[in-house]
Amino acid sequence: MPDRIGAAISYEGIAGASLSAHVARESWSALNGLGSSAATNAVDAWEGGLGLEAAGPRIAERLIVLRAGARYRTLPYQAAESDVGELSFSGGIGAQFFRNRAAFDVTLQHSSRSASDSAVLGDVSERAFTLSFGLRVRP
Numbered sequence: 001m002p003d004r005i006g007a008a009i010s011y012e013g014i015a016g017a018s019l020s021a022h023v024a025r026e027s028w029s030a031l032n033g034l035g036s037s038a039a040t041n042a043v044d045a046w047e048g049g050l051g052l053e054a055a056g057p058r059i060a061e062r063l064i065v066l067r068a069g070a071r072y073r074t075l076p077y078q079a080a081e082s083d084v085g086e087l088s089f090s091g092g093i094g095a096q097f098f099r100n101r102a103a104f105d106v107t108l109q110h111s112s113r114s115a116s117d118s119a120v121l122g123d124v125s126e127r128a129f130t131l132s133f134g135l136r137v138r139p
Helices: none
Strands: 004-011 017-026 045-059 062-079 082-097 102-115 125-137
Touching: 062 102
Parallel strands: none
Antiparallel strands: 004 017, 017 045, 045 062, 062 082, 082 102, 102 125
16 A cells, blocks of 8 residues: 555534544655556545535424535546546535434535546546435444
8 A cells, every 4th residue: 555644624613513624645656666667657636625514404303414625636547648637526415313322414426537638638538427325324
């Protein structure tokens, strides 16, 4: 595994809300040549993100939690000698039930990935939507 260094900060000075940010760097290039002389194209990767969680409205006496976030990262591999970056945006809601012993969450995430300008690849990119459901139950 590569060395990883990162930092995060969270601000909770607004009642019912939490704002967080993080940044990290992974030293993938240190693994070049490990196990094979052909394995020489790993590059160091950066990642950064912001997130907000806030208390939303009450529905049927249940507090709805609203979440939003964004993340950018570079990938540890290249495409035709061009760096590859990924940008994601997400939003979701959650609620707790049964005296806060169960929680249900729904999240929608949109991600896009593209290579930096490349004469070989041109303007290549890919996009995806991810819909997630979560259920947590505590005894």
